[in-house]
Amino acid sequence: MNNVSVFKAIVASVGLALFAVALNAEANSVLVNASGSYHTVALEEENVLVKIVQASAKNIQEFDDPAAALQANLDKMIEYAEKACSTGKKPDFILYNEFPLTGYSFGDRAEKLKYTITIPGPETAALGKTAKKCDSYIIFGSYASDVDWPNHILSINSVINRDGNIAKKFWKTRNVKRFGSSSGEIPTTTIESVRDKYREKYGIEEEFPVLKTEFGNIVVSTVQIDPMVFAAFAMRGTEIRFRTSTLFFEADVQAIALFNNFYSTMANITFPQDSDWASMGGNSLIVAPNGKIG
Numbered sequence: 613m614n615n616v617s618v619f620k621a622i623v624a625s626v627g628l629a630l631f632a633v634a635l636n637a638e639a640n641s642v643l644v645n646a647s648g649s650y651h652t653v654a655l656e657e658e659n660v661l662v663k664i665v666q667a668s669a670k671n672i673q674e675f676d677d678p679a680a681a682l683q684a685n686l687d688k689m690i691e692y693a694e695k696a697c698s699t700g701k702k703p704d705f706i707l708y709n710e711f712p713l714t715g716y717s718f719g720d721r722a723e724k725l726k727y728t729i730t731i732p733g734p735e736t737a738a739l740g741k742t743a744k745k746c747d748s749y750i751i752f753g754s755y756a757s758d759v760d761w762p763n764h765i766l767s768i769n770s771v772i773n774r775d776g777n778i779a780k781k782f783w784k785t786r787n788v789k790r791f792g793s794s795s796g797e798i799p800t801t802t803i804e805s806v807r808d809k810y811r812e813k814y815g816i817e818e819e820f821p822v823l824k825t826e827f828g829n830i831v832v833s834t835v836q837i838d839p840m841v842f843a844a845f846a847m848r849g850t851e852i853r854f855r856t857s858t859l860f861f862e863a864d865v866q867a868i869a870l871f872n873n874f875y876s877t878m879a880n881i882t883f884p885q886d887s888d889w890a891s892m893g894g895n896s897l898i899v900a901p902n903g904k905i906g
Contacts, residue, residue, distance in 0.1 A: 656826040660852070663696040663703040665689075666896045668882045671715030672727050685713045686735050689752070690742050697746035704827050706743075708752035709881040709896075710767075710834050710856040716881070717755070721799040724765045728757040731770055732778055740776030747774050749825070753834055753856035755800075760813070764801040769832035769856055771823060780823045782832045783810075785841050822848045830854060837864055839871065846872035857881070859892040862905075870903030 644650050667688065672681035689712050696706050710716075713735055717727045729735050731754070743750040749771060756768040767784040786804035803810050803819060811819065820841075822829050828851040835841050836857070845853065855865065855878040869876035876899045883893040898906040 655828060657704070660705070660827045661701055661703045662705045662707060662852075662877055662898060664877060664879045664896045664898070665692045665696065665706060665708045665712070666879060666882055666894055667692060667709070667712065668884070668893075669709075669712050669715040671717060673715070673717035673719070673723075678727060681715075682713060682729070682735070685715070686738060689713065689739065693739070693742045693746060693748075693750060697748060702746065703748050705749045705751060705854070706746070707854055707877055707879045708750075708856065709879045710753040710858045711755065711881065712752050714755050716858050721763070721765050724755060724799065725757060725763070728755040728765060730758070731756050731768055731781055736770060736772060736778060740772050740778070743772045743774060744776035749773055749779075749827075751832055751854050751856070753832075761801065761806075764806075765799065767800040767802070767834055769834060769854075771830070771832060773825075779825070780821065780832075782821065784834045785820075786835060786838065788836055788838070820844045820848050822850055828852050832856065836860060839868060842868045842872055846874060850874050853877070855879070859889065862895065862897065865897060866899050866903045866905065869899040869901055873901045875899065875901060 642651075669685050669688075670681045672678040672685070675681040689708065692708075693706050696703055713729060714727050717724050739750050739752075751769065751771050753767065753769045756766045758764070758766060769782040769784075770778055771780040771782070773779040784800060784802045786802045787800065807819070820831075822831055822845065829849045830852045831845045831848075831850050832854040833841070833845070834856050842853065850872070851874050853868070853872075853874055853876045855876065857878055857880045860878055860880055865876055865878045878897055878899075880896045881893055883889045887893075900906055
């Protein structure tokens with residue numbers, strides 16, 4: 613046997629040894645059990661308590677001083693959170709609607725940019741103090757602007773943790789495109805709108821992000837009537853889905869929970885009784901994985 617042959621034999625032997633080690637490691641690290649179950653981590657509590665804040669908000673677009681309206685809405689949010697924490701059992705999560713700080717504003721992108729917040733910012737800092745005091749997560753949606761995305765108006769759902777810090781910012785995945793004309797669509801920039809740039813900036817994992825908490829894996833979304841989006845979130849390990857809304861379809865919330873076998877909550881805004889939209893406000897709900905409303 614010449615030197616070349618000896619060398620090849622050694623390489624082959626090393627390769628087989630590495631392959632055997634890999635097989636052994638795989639056997640000791642089971643991804644999915646025969647029953648279909650998988651490795652889990654114990655939750656801090658067996659029962660998770662969610663309190664939904666169902667309320668209206670001043671539309672800052674309608675005020676001469678937007679800052680005053682924004683502060684009034686922030687004060688109300690804090691008041692409701694403190695009430696939720698001091699009434700009955702302490703919540704693990706406090707969920708608000710889609711626009712509790714800014715209200716819903718009409719107009720094009722340039723108009724709506726005037727009525728956004730920055731995240732983090734003074735409003736999230738104030739809510740963070742409340743979250744820490746209550747020892748509860750606070751979740752809410754808002755129009756937002758970001759220096760990394762100049763001239764874009766974003767629809768962001770923020771998750772503030774029990775330490776008062778922002779644990780996650782969830783971009784809206786996509787806007788509803790099947791109702792009305794394109795001119796009437798909300799002019800927010802979604803992940804779908806800038807998908808390539810978004811992936812380049814944040815990574816593909818952030819397209820359908822899931823936040824791991826001591827109470828389970830959660831996602832927050834404003835998307836409606838879009839089952840494939842929530843199927844993608846479910847495949848990422850979602851256990852509780854929080855939805856923030858301005859108008860919604862009850863059947864959509866029930867079906868998504870049932871189809872994907874996770875808990876689903878919806879916080880909807882309310883409107884004055886004399887409003888044309890009054891019948892579409894409120895009716896916030898929590899749905900079990902079997903599709904039944906709790």
